[in-house]
Amino acid sequence: MDIEINVEDDVNERIDVYLADELDNFSRSYIQKLIKKNKIKVNNELIKSKYIISEGDKIYIELPEEKKLELIPENININIIYEDDDVAIVYKPRDMVVHPAPGNYNSTLVNALLYHLDTLSNINGNIRPGIVHRIDKDTTGLLMIAKTNLAHLSLAEQLKKHTINRRYIALVEGNIKEDKGIINAPIGRNPKDRKKMCVTEENSKHAVTHFKVIERFKGYTLIEAKLETGRTHQIRVHMKYIKHPVVGDKVYGIKKQKFNLEGQLLHAKTIGFIHPRSGEYLEFKSELPKDFSNLLRIIRNK
Structure with missing residues (x-):
């Protein structure tokens, strides 16, 4: 998969910094590796990481074929509030990243889910199994997890229609x-x-x-x-x-x-949704963290 970006703002910053901020799950070091391998061009010309982008630049990124990552299930203690064959509700503590990203494949909520749950949806790719939505690293509370693709599609559609009670x-x-x-x-x-x-x-x-x-x-x-x-x-x-x-x-x-x-x-604190299979409205609440x-x-x- 290749990426094309038209720079519409006069950001005046290095291309590795700009792309690391602009693209989800791409670290600055990963961007720099792509540049060294001549996988990134600006205005159809090869550049270096220190290139300063400006308004009107056209960036082309040639991504290498995605290698299937074997994420390691980790026995990290997490609180599973609810679980059935289709969905799970989990409590994410402070200082935990929801899913892996290039350069950071361990100690995330996904690593814990792989250990504790028997199945997870694969619609969001192999580094975000089961993940339908996210909360920030230092935000605590409840997340919906899709165990099947059927559940994932239903929950994602509810999010799109703004019918999830968050x-x-x-x-x-x-x-x-x-x-x-x-x-x-x-x-x-x-x-x-x-x-x-x-x-x-x-x-x-x-x-x-x-x-x-x-x-x-x-x-x-x-x-x-x-x-x-x-x-x-x-x-x-x-x-x-x-x-x-x-x-x-x-x-x-x-x-x-x-x-x-x-x-x-x-x-x-609260998450409510229509169950993907039963059609029943389910709602869950959680207590505030101790701090x-x-x-x-x-x-x-x-």
């Missing part, structure tokens, strides 16, 4: 005055830092987040956020956009964090 709990900076609200703002790559997402009208996708206030504290608000769409970092970006970033967010949060947290206080609940207890006591 609710998150987040602690955000400041006090939100409204009891509830809707953030309707498109999300795309940040033109100034392509490792980040932002609210932008350029090269963006429609994004909607519903939120309601659960509890207010001095300087903080506990909210429930419901996803209507599922863009990369959506809740984190939207909360920053309305000037209430998620506490502990090292990418989109405030610079001077008051608490020694390992990641953002964002938790995928989240402990911090809530501290600020409540204050």
